[in-house]
């Protein structure tokens with residue numbers, strides 16, 4: 001077997017960064033650009049500089065720590081985010097940063113020659129838990145969101161804007177340092193799976209082929225409010241009764257489409273939301289995800305085929321937002337798969353059901369992701385966990401894939 005990362009060093013990294021924003025009883029709250037996130041950034045910088053890497057940031061605080069290669073070639077970049085959701089875990093995002101650092105640290109300390117410069121990267125505010133939306137900085141870099149508009153976003157539940165937090169952080173650097181097509185040629189993002197599939201199937205690695213497409217609709221039912229005590233049932237135009245029926249009908253119809261289609265109603269608004277009043281208005285969300293856009297087109301057909309009236313209530317719908325399925329780079333996928341095989345790890349090719357910075361980056365650079373299992377499939381919770389061995393496996397696959405790409409590209 002080829003060179004391997006250090007299990008001990010990988011575990012030490014995870015433990016060390018788990019302290020920044022640590023909650024009593026486990027897990028972290030490390031919202032973007034808050035004190036614990038700035039402590040984690042400082043620690044990362046200290047560690048990268050100790051390895052002789054040069055640390056820079058761009059105008060939205062994304063961090064790039066680079067070790068030069070032996071040739072004048074564009075850089076490989078690898079990483080993820082270090083912010084968390086409120087009461088999040090010690091792996092989502094930060095695992096991608098720390099496994100990237102461990103892979104590069106192995107290359108540096110073992111003196112492994114590499115032609116391309118190697119950059120470990122941190123994306124600012126991936127979660128969107130403090131400043132909406134999620135994947136804000138990769139979205140700005142890829143032109144999805146206007147920077148000025150994002151700088152003006154006020155934190156959820158507070159008064160500080162993203163621009164103010166960024167200025168106070170000391171991490172606002174030069175726009176010319178942003179990830180770009182000229183200076184970079186490949187992007188790798190290791191991540192925890194955040195779902196149950198790898199664990200359930202007893203597999204060690206997910207070779208991520210892409211990110212599934214999704215559609216997101218709001219479905220609205222409008223009835224008539226009336227007194228809960230004095231209105232006989234037959235006179236009612238109860239929007240919640242109608243919505244309940246529509247949700248169940250949707251479950252039936254969408255459940256009969258492709259078996260691996262996932263769909264969710266996770267948000268519901270009822271008006272007037274008073275226990276003595278028949279609801280006159282309900283709006284609920286419908287999120288559906290599948291890799292095959294033709295299946296998502298069938299979902300849209302089901303929505304468009306809903307009756308215009310249900311129990312006397314008027315039904316309408318609005319498309320909220322959506323995304324097409326993202327396919328990662330076939331060449332990089334090949335390097336990840338070969339590296340996984342060389343390490344002797346069991347694996348499957350799979351799609352990510354969750355969004356990641358890599359999906360935006362893939363529009364600019366050849367990109368790929370590597371998944372490791374999540375215990376119980378749980379993420380965005382304090383009990384999020386992957387074993388030290390699983391963490392090292394992902395870093396080994398990254399290391400192998402980067403060295404293969406370095407030889408080939």
Ligand SMILES: [Zn+2]
Nearest residue numbers: 081092093126
């Ligand atoms: Zn993440």
